[in-house]
Amino acid sequence: MAEKSKKTSARHADDARQARRRPxxxxxxxxxxxxxxxxxxxxxxxxxxxxxxxxxxxxxxxxxxxxxxxxxxxxxxxxxxxxxxxxxxxxxxxxxxxxxxxxxxxxxxxxxxxxxxxxxxxxxxxxxxxxxxxxxxxxxxVDYAPRNVLKRVLSLYEDKGWRPAVAPEIEFYLVALNDDPDYPLQPPVGRSGRTIARGQSYTIAGVNEFDELIDDIYHFSEAQGLEIDTLIHEEGPAQLEINLRHGDPLLLADQVFMFKRTIREAALKHGIYATFMAKPMQGQAGSAMHIHQSVTDAKTGGNIFCNRDGSPSSKFFSFIGGMQHFVPKALVMMAPYVNSYRRLAPQMACPVNNAWGYDNRTVAFRVPHSDPAARRVENRLPSSDANPYLALAASLACGWLGMVREIVPDSPTETTANEGTTVDLPRGLLDALSVLEDEPSFIEVFGKDFIDIYAGVKRGEFETFMEVISPWEREFLLLNV
Missing domain, CATH: 3.10.20.70 (Glutamine synthetase, N-terminal domain)
Structure with a gap:
C-alpha cells in the first residue's frame, strides 16, 4: 500500500508540474x-x-x-x-x-x-x-465572401465612431428521418414514445421530450466556447429556439454559423434531423432568426439610441426609419430562398409589413420594453434559413443608412399590424432580387461584386426550382385544365 501511495503522490506531483508548465x-x-x-x-x-x-x-x-x-x-x-x-x-x-x-x-x-x-x-x-x-x-x-460583406458593413459603423451589438434568436425544427423528398416532413418521436403536438410554445414538457439531444447541444456548445443564453420550445411541433447573448456582430455571426452545424450533428447522433428551413411543414409556424440590435458610442460605451435623460434619441428613430425604408429592398439577404416566402405569408405568426411599434410582435421592427441603456430594435423579418453573415450585414446596413441620412420613421403601430391579406414586402424571390439590384445605396454598403454574384446565384436557384413539378400542380391541374 505504501508503494502504491508513493506512485500516486508522484503522479500528482507530475500533473502539478505539467499544469505549471502549461500556458x-x-x-x-x-x-x-x-x-x-x-x-x-x-x-x-x-x-x-x-x-x-x-x-x-x-x-x-x-x-x-x-x-x-x-x-x-x-x-x-x-x-x-x-x-x-x-x-x-x-x-x-x-x-x-x-x-x-x-x-x-x-x-x-x-x-x-x-x-x-x-x-x-x-x-x-x-x-x-x-x-x-x-x-x-x-x-x-474578396468583397463577395459573406464574412467580408459583414466586415464591410461593420467598418461603416467604425468610421462613424459607432459600435453595433446584436443578439440573434434562432428557431429550428426537429423532424423524423426522411430519405424521400416527395414525402412531407413529420415531427420525431420524443421520449414519451409519441410525436409531439403543436401548441407547445414555452412548455418545459415540450423541451423535456428531447432532453438527451438538448444535453448534447449544450455539451457540444460548451466544448466549442459557444454560449447559449436560453432555449425554449416554440409554437410548432418539435420547434425549438435558441437565444444567444448580445455582442459583436461578427462574433455572433460566427456563433450562429457554428450553432447550425452543432445542432444538426447533435440531432443526427439521436437519429433525427434538425432543419433551419423557413417553412418545413405545411400549415405549421415558420422558423425565424430574429435579430436584436443596438449601437453604442465607441469612445464612451453609451447607447446612442438614448439621450442623456434616457429618452429615445434622434438616431434611434432614424435607425428605425432606415429599417422601414431599406429592409424591404434588402429582404432577399434575410429571406434567401423560394421557401422563405412561404413563411412571409398572411395569417401566419410572422410579420408581413414594414411597421414598427413598442413591444408589438405583429410588426416587423419591435422595440422591446427595457431600461434606456438596453434600448434596442428587434428585426423580426429574417428567417432561420438565412446566411447569418448576410442577414446581419443587411439589417445593420439598413439601420446605418437610416442614421446617416436621418430618415424619419412612421408613427409607431399600436394595434395589430398583421390582419388581412396585405403583404407590404416583396412577395417572392424574383421580386426581392429586383428591388435589391435597383437600390443604388446598396452598392456602397455591400459592394457591386457581391450584389451581381448574389443575384445571379439566386436567379439560378429560382430556375432550378421551376423545373420541379409540385404535388399541388398534380392535384389540381392534372385532370382539371
Whole structure:
C-alpha cells in the first residue's frame, strides 16, 4: 500500500508540474492570439486533424481538412472562386446580366482567423476547426465572401465612431428521418414514445421530450466556447429556439454559423434531423432568426439610441426609419430562398409589413420594453434559413443608412399590424432580387461584386426550382385544365 501511495503522490506531483508548465491559453475553449499559441493549443490537446472552413453564399461550410502538422507549417490554403457562384443545389448558373465567372476560375486563399479556433466535439478522433476569411492571391479581401460583406458593413459603423451589438434568436425544427423528398416532413418521436403536438410554445414538457439531444447541444456548445443564453420550445411541433447573448456582430455571426452545424450533428447522433428551413411543414409556424440590435458610442460605451435623460434619441428613430425604408429592398439577404416566402405569408405568426411599434410582435421592427441603456430594435423579418453573415450585414446596413441620412420613421403601430391579406414586402424571390439590384445605396454598403454574384446565384436557384413539378400542380391541374 505504501508503494502504491508513493506512485500516486508522484503522479500528482507530475500533473502539478505539467499544469505549471502549461500556458493558460491552451485551456481556451475558443480562440488563440497567434500561430505560436495555435501550435501549442493543438499539441497539448492531441489534435490530429483540423477543418479549415468558410461560409459560402448559402452559409454552407466549405473548406479543407488537413493534418495539424501541415496547418502549422504555413501551408497555403485555397479554394476555386466558382464555389461562391454555386447554387444551394450544387449547380453553376449561366452567365446573365451582370453575373459573371472568373474566366480562369482562379484560386482564392483561405486565411484562418485564429480567434475562432475550437474543437470539433462530435468527431471520434481529436479534431479542431477554424473559420477562415477569403482573400485573393495578393491578400486583398474578396468583397463577395459573406464574412467580408459583414466586415464591410461593420467598418461603416467604425468610421462613424459607432459600435453595433446584436443578439440573434434562432428557431429550428426537429423532424423524423426522411430519405424521400416527395414525402412531407413529420415531427420525431420524443421520449414519451409519441410525436409531439403543436401548441407547445414555452412548455418545459415540450423541451423535456428531447432532453438527451438538448444535453448534447449544450455539451457540444460548451466544448466549442459557444454560449447559449436560453432555449425554449416554440409554437410548432418539435420547434425549438435558441437565444444567444448580445455582442459583436461578427462574433455572433460566427456563433450562429457554428450553432447550425452543432445542432444538426447533435440531432443526427439521436437519429433525427434538425432543419433551419423557413417553412418545413405545411400549415405549421415558420422558423425565424430574429435579430436584436443596438449601437453604442465607441469612445464612451453609451447607447446612442438614448439621450442623456434616457429618452429615445434622434438616431434611434432614424435607425428605425432606415429599417422601414431599406429592409424591404434588402429582404432577399434575410429571406434567401423560394421557401422563405412561404413563411412571409398572411395569417401566419410572422410579420408581413414594414411597421414598427413598442413591444408589438405583429410588426416587423419591435422595440422591446427595457431600461434606456438596453434600448434596442428587434428585426423580426429574417428567417432561420438565412446566411447569418448576410442577414446581419443587411439589417445593420439598413439601420446605418437610416442614421446617416436621418430618415424619419412612421408613427409607431399600436394595434395589430398583421390582419388581412396585405403583404407590404416583396412577395417572392424574383421580386426581392429586383428591388435589391435597383437600390443604388446598396452598392456602397455591400459592394457591386457581391450584389451581381448574389443575384445571379439566386436567379439560378429560382430556375432550378421551376423545373420541379409540385404535388399541388398534380392535384389540381392534372385532370382539371
Amino acid at each position: 493558460a491559453y491552451v485551456d481556451n475553449t475558443r480562440g488563440v492570439a497567434n500561430w505560436k499559441h495555435a501550435g501549442e493549443w493543438l499539441k497539448w490537446r492531441g489534435i490530429e486533424d483540423i477543418e479549415c472552413i468558410t461560409p459560402d453564399l448559402a452559409g454552407v461550410p466549405r473548406g479543407k481538412m488537413m493534418p495539424t502538422s501541415k496547418f502549422t507549417s504555413n501551408t497555403s490554403l485555397s479554394l476555386p472562386s466558382a464555389l461562391f457562384r454555386q447554387t444551394i443545389s450544387g449547380e453553376y448558373p449561366e452567365e446573365t446580366g451582370n453575373f459573371r465567372y472568373d474566366p480562369q476560375d482562379g484560386d482564392l486563399k483561405l486565411m484562418p482567423d485564429l480567434s475562432t479556433l475550437a474543437a470539433v466535439p462530435w468527431e471520434s478522433d481529436p479534431t479542431a476547426q477554424v473559420i477562415c476569411d477569403i482573400v485573393d492571391p495578393e491578400g486583398k479581401s
